[in-house]
Amino acid sequence: MGELQRIIGLITDFGLKDPYVAIMKAVILNINPNVEIIDISHEIEKFSIAEASFILTSSLKYFPRDTVFVVVVDPGVGSSRRALIIQTKNFTFIGPDNGVLVPAAIKDGVKNVYEILNRNFFLKPVSSTFHGRDIFAPAAAYLTLGTPPEILGRKINLNSIVKPSWATFKLSKDKVEGYFVYFNGFGNASTNIPADEVSWLKYGMRVRVNIHGKASLIIKFLRAYSEVEEGETLLVTNSFGFLELAVNKGSARRKYNLKYGDKVTTSFRTHICYL
Amino acid sequence: MGELQRIIGLITDFGLKDPYVAIMKAVILNINPNVEIIDISHEIEKFSIAEASFILTSSLKYFPRDTVFVVVVDPGVGSSRRALIIQTKNFTFIGPDNGVLVPAAIKDGVKNVYEILNRNFFLKPVSSTFHGRDIFAPAAAYLTLGTPPEILGRKINLNSIVKPSWATFKLSKDKVEGYFVYFNGFGNASTNIPADEVSWLKYGMRVRVNIHGKASLIIKFLRAYSEVEEGETLLVTNSFGFLELAVNKGSARRKYNLKYGDKVTTSFRTHICYL
């Protein structure tokens, strides 16, 4: 084949029981039958913009250049939320103007932002409750056919779009403070702290991990889950590069009753209690 | 490519843990490697013909012409249930003769009905418990290769097939009575009442919604979930065009303890109680 098949990656909170994901795929393939669709996740916690954003940002770099990512997670669907196309160095992002696309787009380097407006490229009639099907899916399909984003809408200023309020961490020379932003299916608890930015943290080191208001642990920072006994807790760098609290063959989420947004401090001075 | 890739859409109650869906796909791709398979849903409530039928009927119109839909939901699998091919104006439907294909096929316009009988096109040996793999999947694959349905079986009379008993609603000039036939992953409760047939219902109107034996509500008929506060109930037209009871960022199903088949009456005379 001359040209490579373009890829569309989908992230939604639709779950897999309802036919919504399949309908988006049908709409896409009706417009461009030669696109390859990859389901990134459809089991985002309902309306969780932060979780969708973490998954998108963490998955990004494994996808081929020119992948189009479509994110449909929005507590305010049906409101007057704008629909965005963000072009970055390697990718294109499509989704609502609620901040969900921003961390991933900034990570890859934003080039242009567009508001989708041209109703000629919408699926008709447009439902006020299903923008994923009626606006985002067709936009993604037309972009993979080569339709320029200028035709689908109008260029807008990056400053005008909604920025997310989560995703900051505080680093000092003996501790680092962040948040639990993602629990995987095993119950491993990822923070928003990129491990390689914490230069004082070395494998094998004992650290104090203070889960504010819940627990204060003295555990080891290790390379692999299997370096502790079953049921024991450790700190690792997860496969996305973030500090993660984990229990070998168990669930840290359940063991410490962790919630999205719980604050966590890691310190190498284990004799000091931050509780 | 000269010819467009044909699409097969799958609906089952197999779930995604077991390998049954993957085996059906392997059987299909073994016969026709150039078909595109879309999972519509594999999490249909076990044996729920009504739910599978609603999802099929609601998804239909978004799929490209010539899509072949395969539905494997059957409380009587292993019995002497006939296997059907129904050709309609735009599509082909394959599944058991238990009524599950009928509403979708009628909606698109039935042209011909066939009973699948030719064992040369079955996967051998035929298991009495897995018609999806042994009969429906091969039939779908051969049809996408251009094998005429007359070769796979014999033409039968539309009148001879099983018709479903659900899916009726009663409309009068001040009320409409139907059933809850589908709960989506958010807990929104879809009725079987097409919104556009209820001419007296206008956006912004306050209506009485009587869930027989459970609750009598006075709520608004609105365009979008976000038009009420979080946790409040509203009536909307869902993205499939049916009247739906919903709770903004909540679950109507849980709030009112709704079950499949619960009767619901909507009336615009809010001062009358139908309880």
Add this chain to the structure above:
Amino acid sequence: MGELQRIIGLITDFGLKDPYVAIMKAVILNINPNVEIIDISHEIEKFSIAEASFILTSSLKYFPRDTVFVVVVDPGVGSSRRALIIQTKNFTFIGPDNGVLVPAAIKDGVKNVYEILNRNFFLKPVSSTFHGRDIFAPAAAYLTLGTPPEILGRKINLNSIVKPSWATFKLSKDKVEGYFVYFNGFGNASTNIPADEVSWLKYGMRVRVNIHGKASLIIKFLRAYSEVEEGETLLVTNSFGFLELAVNKGSARRKYNLKYGDKVTTSFRTHICYL
């Protein structure tokens, strides 16, 4: 197209919420965009090598020749577990050296075994926690491109790899003893006993089924679930060819509180109690 698209079949215990499966697919398509990926199951019970192995072995024969199967289920991930390629008569298997690939490979006929070692074909940097993405997915993709396994690693002896300890059954002329090794989504309980090896077992026969320490049943061995009333128990040959305890429209797993590895004896002398 000249050559047929190669198929990669995936089995993991990652679940579908996390983006791990999508990342493996992205890595694969980045290396070989023309491969077809089939999800066999991603909902294997966490770390259950036996379940993954049963599903792989049961699915095998429906897949086209030259399919590459990748299994990522490993309680010891992050340890010094070797990564294997096993070439068999019809297929290629990739996964950890923990026994999970062995029953399927032996069933199809082992030709060669390789340890994956060549870091030039790894995704870099290699994470100690995600071999599926960094080692197995690239290996599968390169194999489908035609890269010989000798280039990816070194040939090793079949005797040197880990063999599984499960999967034996004892057959005599009036009883057969085995284990429950798989529960499907309906709660049907598959044993590891191939039905066609139990020559004294005939359809219609009443048998005693003794679930050691839990229950002793006298039930019928029948062809189809629907041959008993709803809620009644029966013994059937499941669609994979194994003896299976099932409840018509119910869950045998729940009814008898069955666990993985529970021992089960089936006997045709119903007047003797083996409890």
